[in-house]
Amino acid sequence: MSMLARENSDLVEVEALRLLRLLMHVDCSPGRKWNMDTCREIAPLTLEINRLKKARNAVILTHSYVEPEIIYGVGDFKGDSYYLSKKARDAKADVIVFAGAVFMAETAKLLSPGAQVVVPDRQSGCTLADSISGAELRRLKATYPDAVVVCYINCTAEVKAESDICVTSANVFDIVAGLTEKQVLFVPDRLMADNLRTDLVRRGVDKEIISSDGTCIVHEEFTATQIAEARKLFPGARVVAHPECRAEIAQLADYVGSTGAMMDYVRSTNAPYYLMLTECGLVSRLAVEDPEKNFIGGCRLCPYMKLNSLEKIRDALLNPRTDQIVTLEEELAGRATRCIDRMFELAA
Ligand code: SF4
Numbered sequence: 001m002s003m004l005a006r007e008n009s010d011l012v013e014v015e016a017l018r019l020l021r022l023l024m025h026v027d028c029s030p031g032r033k034w035n036m037d038t039c040r041e042i043a044p045l046t047l048e049i050n051r052l053k054k055a056r057n058a059v060i061l062t063h064s065y066v067e068p069e070i071i072y073g074v075g076d077f078k079g080d081s082y083y084l085s086k087k088a089r090d091a092k093a094d095v096i097v098f099a100g101a102v103f104m105a106e107t108a109k110l111l112s113p114g115a116q117v118v119v120p121d122r123q124s125g126c127t128l129a130d131s132i133s134g135a136e137l138r139r140l141k142a143t144y145p146d147a148v149v150v151c152y153i154n155c156t157a158e159v160k161a162e163s164d165i166c167v168t169s170a171n172v173f174d175i176v177a178g179l180t181e182k183q184v185l186f187v188p189d190r191l192m193a194d195n196l197r198t199d200l201v202r203r204g205v206d207k208e209i210i211s212s213d214g215t216c217i218v219h220e221e222f223t224a225t226q227i228a229e230a231r232k233l234f235p236g237a238r239v240v241a242h243p244e245c246r247a248e249i250a251q252l253a254d255y256v257g258s259t260g261a262m263m264d265y266v267r268s269t270n271a272p273y274y275l276m277l278t279e280c281g282l283v284s285r286l287a288v289e290d291p292e293k294n295f296i297g298g299c300r301l302c303p304y305m306k307l308n309s310l311e312k313i314r315d316a317l318l319n320p321r322t323d324q325i326v327t328l329e330e331e332l333a334g335r336a337t338r339c340i341d342r343m344f345e346l347a348a
Helices: 003-023 036-055 068-073 081-090 102-111 134-143 157-161 172-177 190-203 224-233 247-252 259-268 280-289 310-318 330-347
Strands: 058-063 077-079 095-099 116-118 148-152 165-167 183-187 208-211 238-241 274-277
Touching (some): 003 068, 058 081, 058 102, 068 310, 081 259, 081 330, 095 102, 102 116, 157 330, 165 172, 165 330, 172 190, 172 330, 190 247, 224 274, 238 247, 259 274, 274 280
Parallel strands (some): 058 077, 095 116
């Protein structure tokens, strides 16, 4: 073996060990078991991506729902939409790779207009974001001309451009409760709107929430039966849900919060078991970062988030195809950015 080949093989071995230390705790990657062999398989690719990242002054933002080898292998920042949107805003990078859903990459482009923003897979959509177009929102606005328009961040830039204020699952309840307007047109998540109504009643805040009809393909699927069975089989289990779940699920859960808040809740409590009613990627993150905790299966996979892969990230960094590059029309981007800036002001 030549000196160069030996050096490369040593680098791969070190990288495989680094990956193994992190990924060995993950047990819900579909069809994949993390051991030294599987880590050796991906190590050359993570090394290549990390080299490309430096060469192109790029950052890789990874949503908690993408595969753990992306988050821990090549990601610079990991988290939920709100956290990552702040990282996109503050990034001083020439290139931002957004491993998540396309609407998130659009948000990154709005907040870092000077950077080239690329997505690994253009098909990584979202049932919420795809549930309403800008034209449909304009029609709703005409029906409710006095309503303030609040959009959940899981929507397209076109819908953000038609909205007054953007919110995330981390700040939706506080921001809407603090608005002066009585009538709120909330898009695109019908189930989050239901949870919002319940929260406003609990706070004694009088508002009329009108919503469009979108749902998240992952969070709408959880059932009360699943919770009842988990509580029976695992006494003392805590049920932790995302506000994209149905209202009856939110009412039965011990805790409801954004992806980041769900993680904080698990880290700060000490239950014998946790049932996480969300995407499996979050459970993988918790398994890596808090390996002492026990999680009951029951999470679900988002088919869109799982379209992201190391190979596609490498290609997007090396020589992005046109369909991987996010572009937004200037006037629309200006309007969409205003609604996100409003969120940062109100959240502060
Ligand atoms: S988990 Fe739901 S909200 Fe998130 S990207 Fe998938 S479909 Fe959209």
